[in-house]
Amino acid sequence: MWTTLSTGLISCIYTIHYADPSVTSVFYCKFRNYLQIFAYMIMRWSLVFACLDRVALSSFNIRWHNFSKVHTAYRVVAIMVVTWIILPVPSLFYYNIKGPVCAAVYNRATQYYHPIFINITGFIIPIFIMIISAFLIYNNLVKKRKRRQLMNRQQQ
Numbered sequence: 001m002w003t004t005l006s007t008g009l010i011s012c013i014y015t016i017h018y019a020d021p022s023v024t025s026v027f028y029c030k031f032r033n034y035l036q037i038f039a040y041m042i043m044r045w046s047l048v049f050a051c052l053d054r055v056a057l058s059s060f061n062i063r064w065h066n067f068s069k070v071h072t073a074y075r076v077v078a079i080m081v082v083t084w085i086i087l088p089v090p091s092l093f094y095y096n097i098k099g100p101v102c103a104a105v106y107n108r109a110t111q112y113y114h115p116i117f118i119n120i121t122g123f124i125i126p127i128f129i130m131i132i133s134a135f136l137i138y139n140n141l142v143k144k145r146k147r148r149q150l151m152n153r154q155q156q
Contacts, residue, residue: 029102051133
């Protein structure tokens, strides 16, 4: 979140006294948009993997429960970062300075690719996984409560 805020906020503060770097530097124009996509997706998918970690932690299945370990979290974070370094690379090619603004220079392929890519990977899949995770966590916690109540009755 801080990365996302800083890419937009720092350039806005900088433009108070100097020329806008996203309009004067092609590298900055491309890299800023790439970094924003990267930061947004890391933020969203971190929440997704946190939900999946909670599912694993609340599960009765030992195999699932073993996924909720620190070394597994390190691996998942590393894979997630590498994935989101690679996936937004096409944005480096279709963002450019067009007139007085840094904008996406669309052709037929990018006209469809970018909105579909962002909506599917940044909205539909994460929301779907988080909703399913919430239901699974709820069911696991209900089962644990029933099991605990049954054990308490047997002890009395």
